[in-house]
Amino acid sequence: MTIYHKRVVLLAGGVGGAKLAYGLQQILPPENLTIIVNTGDDFWHYGLRICPDLDTVMYTLAGMVDRRQGWGIANDTTITLSALDRLGEAVWFRLGDQDLATHMMRTQLWHEGYNLTEITQRLTSVLGLKCRIVPMTDQPVATMIDTIERGELAFQMYFVKHRWQPTFKSLRLDGIENAQITPQIREAVTNADAIIVGPSNPWLSITPIISVPEFRALLTAQNVPRIAITPIIQNKAVKGPTAKIMQELEYEVSARAVRDYYGDLINGFIYDEQDGTTQIDDIKTVALDTYMNNDYKRIQLARNVLRWLDKDWI
Amino acid sequence: MTIYHKRVVLLAGGVGGAKLAYGLQQILPPENLTIIVNTGDDFWHYGLRICPDLDTVMYTLAGMVDRRQGWGIANDTTITLSALDRLGEAVWFRLGDQDLATHMMRTQLWHEGYNLTEITQRLTSVLGLKCRIVPMTDQPVATMIDTIERGELAFQMYFVKHRWQPTFKSLRLDGIENAQITPQIREAVTNADAIIVGPSNPWLSITPIISVPEFRALLTAQNVPRIAITPIIQNKAVKGPTAKIMQELEYEVSARAVRDYYGDLINGFIYDEQDGTTQIDDIKTVALDTYMNNDYKRIQLARNVLRWLDKDWI
Numbered sequence: 001m002t003i004y005h006k007r008v009v010l011l012a013g014g015v016g017g018a019k020l021a022y023g024l025q026q027i028l029p030p031e032n033l034t035i036i037v038n039t040g041d042d043f044w045h046y047g048l049r050i051c052p053d054l055d056t057v058m059y060t061l062a063g064m065v066d067r068r069q070g071w072g073i074a075n076d077t078t079i080t081l082s083a084l085d086r087l088g089e090a091v092w093f094r095l096g097d098q099d100l101a102t103h104m105m106r107t108q109l110w111h112e113g114y115n116l117t118e119i120t121q122r123l124t125s126v127l128g129l130k131c132r133i134v135p136m137t138d139q140p141v142a143t144m145i146d147t148i149e150r151g152e153l154a155f156q157m158y159f160v161k162h163r164w165q166p167t168f169k170s171l172r173l174d175g176i177e178n179a180q181i182t183p184q185i186r187e188a189v190t191n192a193d194a195i196i197v198g199p200s201n202p203w204l205s206i207t208p209i210i211s212v213p214e215f216r217a218l219l220t221a222q223n224v225p226r227i228a229i230t231p232i233i234q235n236k237a238v239k240g241p242t243a244k245i246m247q248e249l250e251y252e253v254s255a256r257a258v259r260d261y262y263g264d265l266i267n268g269f270i271y272d273e274q275d276g277t278t279q280i281d282d283i284k285t286v287a288l289d290t291y292m293n294n295d296y297k298r299i300q301l302a303r304n305v306l307r308w309l310d311k312d313w314i
Numbered sequence: 315m316t317i318y319h320k321r322v323v324l325l326a327g328g329v330g331g332a333k334l335a336y337g338l339q340q341i342l343p344p345e346n347l348t349i350i351v352n353t354g355d356d357f358w359h360y361g362l363r364i365c366p367d368l369d370t371v372m373y374t375l376a377g378m379v380d381r382r383q384g385w386g387i388a389n390d391t392t393i394t395l396s397a398l399d400r401l402g403e404a405v406w407f408r409l410g411d412q413d414l415a416t417h418m419m420r421t422q423l424w425h426e427g428y429n430l431t432e433i434t435q436r437l438t439s440v441l442g443l444k445c446r447i448v449p450m451t452d453q454p455v456a457t458m459i460d461t462i463e464r465g466e467l468a469f470q471m472y473f474v475k476h477r478w479q480p481t482f483k484s485l486r487l488d489g490i491e492n493a494q495i496t497p498q499i500r501e502a503v504t505n506a507d508a509i510i511v512g513p514s515n516p517w518l519s520i521t522p523i524i525s526v527p528e529f530r531a532l533l534t535a536q537n538v539p540r541i542a543i544t545p546i547i548q549n550k551a552v553k554g555p556t557a558k559i560m561q562e563l564e565y566e567v568s569a570r571a572v573r574d575y576y577g578d579l580i581n582g583f584i585y586d587e588q589d590g591t592t593q594i595d596d597i598k599t600v601a602l603d604t605y606m607n608n609d610y611k612r613i614q615l616a617r618n619v620l621r622w623l624d625k626d627w628i
Contacts, residue, residue: 099397
């Protein structure tokens, strides 16, 4: 089996996971790639159902993402947002005008009774995407962040309105007890040749996904490579609050601490080449250039990950 | 009492009623003007609560309406609508980008539990309006049109999607049995010095308002001028499907037929000066220039209506 025919499942949050997904999409046959996306950030806003991570992955793979910020649609305008501002609304969540169309179409389908997997399939299809982008579950789950300064905050209040400045104490996943593994996810995981945990925030992006009841057990039951890619390079987060949260939780800010956090979920870990590998690791490790600051490096990392899987897990 | 101190209640649909409301607003102290607006056209669209007639009246009085078409916001763009079109949606209902902000704010407040009267009060307040614009009821009522060619259609399907081309058979007001007169309307009608039925479509715009249970009885109990202004001039509708619907219902297309349709609801009627008055009328009538094709003529008609009320009903 060449690396180009592996069936890969990627667990992803927003920006970091989406970049790796983009790289994998350029290499794998589309039907071989399934991206399981965090939906703990999803929320209702002005009557619309907004799924920030699903949108970031979709827009990135469709080549329409705003590359400077990593999310939203390139060259989008904010005419509606400015009008809301004139109506006296506090416009702390940026909604682009083209982006709004996605939320409106999703909400329309939601009210028509489609589940989020079906809605996402419809959206990815009209955007011309061939790989499968699936929500971690069809049941609504809301990530709630308990903070020292402001008590418990809904995710977008913590992340966007307060720009992840309040001190992170713990995370609660409202509704997670009713979340179910979707048939599409069960099928993809069961048939996967490799499972990749993207370089997303382990607490905010990956924890909701692996907290869907029985999902962690489903993953660890697969006798295939289950690897994570570090979101920490040289004791810093590539983007966002990962390092800050690790400090606040009194973890060492290191790739090794992330690898430990995942525990037996993974049997392989990819460090950044700036950190090298830790020889005492009891699981397979490798050091690669994980810093995806342009398209070429996304594809390069995806290819190197697949080659490593091919070499070490024949 | 001068005409400038009358307390006036205006019944209005969209464009025609809004033009007269604009005229009255320029003359009356704002606290003396209450506009009761049809909400039978209201509907859910992409998860948003849209109230076309309330919006048209609000935008007109705020001076922000698109004057060419009579509804929507002047110089509005349709970036979101174009994006919906690219997503494969049938974009038969025009949604401007600035206009969307109104629907989003209304929907947010709706989900927070405010009633439509409160929401409209909030919107008119942020738009700087001082008069009262109130929905005919806070309960959802949906105007359904039975047609020969396409059976029963939801109002916007009939009016916008099919451009009122299907033959009108009858009208059903879904939910009207649960509609209640609001305290704000009861107070305004009880204290009114005059009640004016605007030159709106009697079937599509005025019938829903006067079908709210007990509202017709509340109006006719008021011993004050209750006058209607013709929407028909020289056997033609000034705008929209009034004449077409009258033909389809086998009425004569005339101002007199409209006056007969209102029956004892009114004790006065204003014909257009092109038609003159019908001497055999058993109620007070007058002929005025009712064609409001510019701001001056809106104010002139409003002033002439109030002067007539002052002269004939001392």
